[in-house]
Amino acid sequence: MTISLSRPNVVYGGTVTLSGKVSDNKASQTVDVLAEPSGATSFSALGSVSTTSGGHWTDVLKPTIETSYQATWKSATSPNVTVKVRPLITLALVNLSTGSFSTKVTAARSFADKFVLVQRLSSTGVATLKKVTLNAASSATFRVRLHHGRNRLRAVMPTSQTEPGYITGMSRVLTVSR
Structure with missing residues (x-):
């Protein structure tokens, strides 16, 4: 009996497909x-x-935390496969003139008092601008100094802050022009 995953990790709220095959090759088992x-x-x-x-x-599954799966058929048991889950992280502009932003981390548990790193992406690499501590709602509002022109920002939560049950998560890149 076989088992496999469509992908090894998923962002919280996303789906993953578990698939396999039984050894007698028959339908309706x-x-x-x-x-x-x-x-x-x-x-x-x-x-x-x-x-x-x-x-x-x-089988299409929606894991909410890192989860191992196995399948059984008659007396056969598949090997285990594990899906790792990233928290869903959003980053939004609150006020351009003050450089104010908000971030929220969503998962099956709270991330109160954990932190995210706010980073600027450029052609020369990634620079961490600020370490932001999350409130009881796993969110925060903060200010960062923006460069003139185009700023590409993201929020990253390292595994040290997401464990146990989650791996490093990051928001989509937010582009802000000033």
């Missing part, structure tokens, strides 16, 4: 999918899917 989220000590039933022609099966 029942495959049970089990999950072990970060922090759990054993696998628990997530649901069942039926095989299609050739014994293939798929």
Whole structure:
């Protein structure tokens, strides 16, 4: 029995496809999918899917935290596969004249008192402008000094701040002209 992931990591709120094949290559076989989220000590039933022609099966999942999956069919158990989850991070301009921005980190748990790094991207590399501590709502409003012309900014939360259960996350790049 085989099992594989469409991708090894996903941003919180996104989906990943789990797929595999049973060894008898038959359709209409029942495959049970089990999950072990970060922090759990054993696998628990997530649901069942039926095989299609050739014994293939798929299941679309929406993990909320790092999760290991396995599938069972008859007496066979697949190897484990693990999906790592990045927190969803947004970065928005609040007020251009004051250089005020907001950021929010979303996941299945709070990131209160954790920090994000606000970075400027340029042709010569990446520079960290500010370390911003998040409030009880896992968000923050802050100011940064903008260069004249085009500024490309992002918010990054390193794994040291996202663990356990999450890996480094980053916002989309926000381009602001001044």
